[in-house]
Amino acid sequence: MAIEDDVLVIGGGLAGIAAAVGAHEQGARVRLVSHKQSTMRQASGLIDLLGYTPDGDGPVVDPFEAIAELPEGHPYERAGLDAVRAGIDMFDDATGEMYAGSHTDKNALVPTHGGAIKPTARYPDSAAPGIASANGDTLFVGFDSMIEFDAPVAADHLAATGVPYETDGVTIEFPGNLRDDAKVTRFAHLLDRDDEVAVDGTTMPVRTALAERVKEHADGHERIGFPAVLGDDHATEVRAELADRLGASVFEVPMGPPSLPGLRLEDRLYEYLHEIGVRVSTGNPIVDVEQVNGEIDRVVGDHTGREVPYKAQQYILATGGLVGKGIDSDREGVYEPVFNCHVPHPADRYDWFEDGAFDDHEFARFGVPVDTELRPIDADDAPEYENLRAAGSVLGGYDFPSEKSGSGVSLATGYAAGELAGDRV
């Protein structure tokens, strides 16, 4: 026996989740297996479709228009523009009120923790009041123990981009004398539960105490932005209370890893999978494959040392890129470790990168090439397996950090691969 389903999705990041939903919507019985937690926990929680073109032009105003112009081989071109729409629609359905941006095709400009402005297609509702393209005098509030967000510097940077409103920044001590390296989850938990904290010789609920500290600096500002630690399970409530006490709208500034908006998104999407009835098994990697006549018959999971077979009719590879461990490299070359799919790369290691850190590196585009049905192809452009598709950052041919297309490619190719696979069973 094996653990048996119609479609098996390998990898539990944005791409894997989108694939599972896509296949499920075609009526297939779907299982998603993922080894570890995905890069969502490290990503900002912003859903970028395309911020800059592969040539570096941008910020792109209408990502859909720009996507239609992408060269052959780019994952968006492989999946097709309709898939991009379908992928993002699926995301909107799954996240509902939690995300903003679906009212327009245009990119929004969201201030980041460095005070830069990022073009992005969907952003957490908690970040919405702060978007740079809307007017309103803005105060950034940083916490002295959280050095990743320097509020005055962020305010200066934002002002330097020429926004037509006042920007100020202030650094305060978070109430309750937290340790210097307190975890982001610690702040969120305190605020979620509105725990009592000690301030100036008395104790009071932490939300009240925080608002009191910010109040002195708040006057005149219509919007007040905090680092993204304002609650986890009760984030909306936390923000509403702070806004009420401060008499201004309150927003979160997306932060670097580890990222609460990323965590909240991951939680929401897994909850969604649960709601629609996708089966999920996490904690064990898929390590091997058994094939029959060019088709995958079953794959093998490693359950803490035990080999456990998983069987399906269709398989989707969504194991991530170099960070997620879907693509690996050693001195000999670059490879895809689960199915050993072909990963084109220069034979000489010294051709993998350029000299300057920000040059156009070959390795940034390393990944699995696919045909227009999203099947990985070998060196002769033939599908590796009839019943295998690939999606997300395991794909080659694009450079998501410089294009700002990470989440968009995962959603589009994931959902499309899922639909195609689900349709075949």
Next chain:
Amino acid sequence: MSDSQQPSDFEPVDVFAETDGMDLRPGSDDCYKCSTCDTNCPVAEVDDDFPGPKFQGPEQWRLKRKDDYDIDDSITDCSNCLRCDTSCPSEVPLSQMHNTARSQYVDNQMSKLSVEYIRNRILSNYRTSAYLASLFPRTATFVMNFGPVRWVMEKGLGIPSERDFPEFATTTFRQWWKQRGGAQVQNPDKRVAYFHGCYSNYNTPEVAKALVHVYEELGYEIMVPEQKCSGTPMFANGMLSDARRHAETNVESLTAAIEDGADIIASCTSCSLALRQEYPELFDIDGIEDVSNHTYDALEYLRIYEDLEAELEGAKVDFPDLAYHAPCHSRNQGLDGQALELIENIDGVMAEDVGDSCSGISGTYGWKTEHYEVSMEIGEEMFEHMEHAEGDVGMTECPTCAMQMEHGTGYEIKHPLEVLEAALVSEE
């Protein structure tokens, strides 16, 4: 680059000189400081004094290279839930680092005369206490929960008086097994060796009996080899030499069972985790890899080797609706979804997931006065979800999670094997 930094100068160092020689430094180097582990740590989320797994694991190992660095005493505040281990995308061996560091701390920095040490030894040698208690189960249950005795335990030993000691069974599983004459099914082709662990032997033999009934119904021959504690509470308290003694017995008798053609199954997910993962990480005992490679969780095993869906087709059960909590140690083995999937197939019973938070008790952790409140604060989210769930009976695979669920909500707690028993096994 100065000469001393030349790669050719690289010399492997034994970080903890006194240990059995596992150098975990390469594991430290794998850490790219993404902090995913920190966002998963239930203790760091509620306890401001706890620096978190990234510090406990890779950073402490790096610091340890300097001679004058003692293990930070925050290691005793880690509950050993192993959530960090499950989450690390870079295969940093966090559990191994914690367990080894904790044992170093206990060996070199903790007074053997301190109340904590004595208490931790008593708690981690639960099997001995349980054995003694099982000789007079009713008296023991009464005495352990008797007010004045509890007062002495709290003041003298740091065992929180809020906790109720588990009831001891009047007949242990092993006594029952012997009385019924051992295995009722003989089958050289389908043989399993049951690692029941201490808790289902002394406290919840109904779980162990459910396993026997289900497996026999499906045609398995069950062996119940000699066994000691799996070691889980000992790892968590840094008592590695105690754990090793128990492990030696277990490995010896389980290897013998494997030679007789059996796979090993456990009904407690901390026991299966210990045999599978922690044993080979911590000890070098003949046959230990073999044991690790043949061990399964009892439900997992049936899901792999039986067509449970077909077996359960048409089964009718009368079972209350359940609020299910997946234990951290099942999560670590990738088993957190299995109980719910199984129950989906059974008509007449519904199980609802109460969320992915940790229960907070983590074995002996919540049994210490200094951790009681943290333990309850971690559990709060689970208690709330349980109260919101439809069912008024809880379900989990882990005996200490079950204690915490009961303690926080007053619910009765079942094991998934008991549901399976109700669905598959006809009344005798």
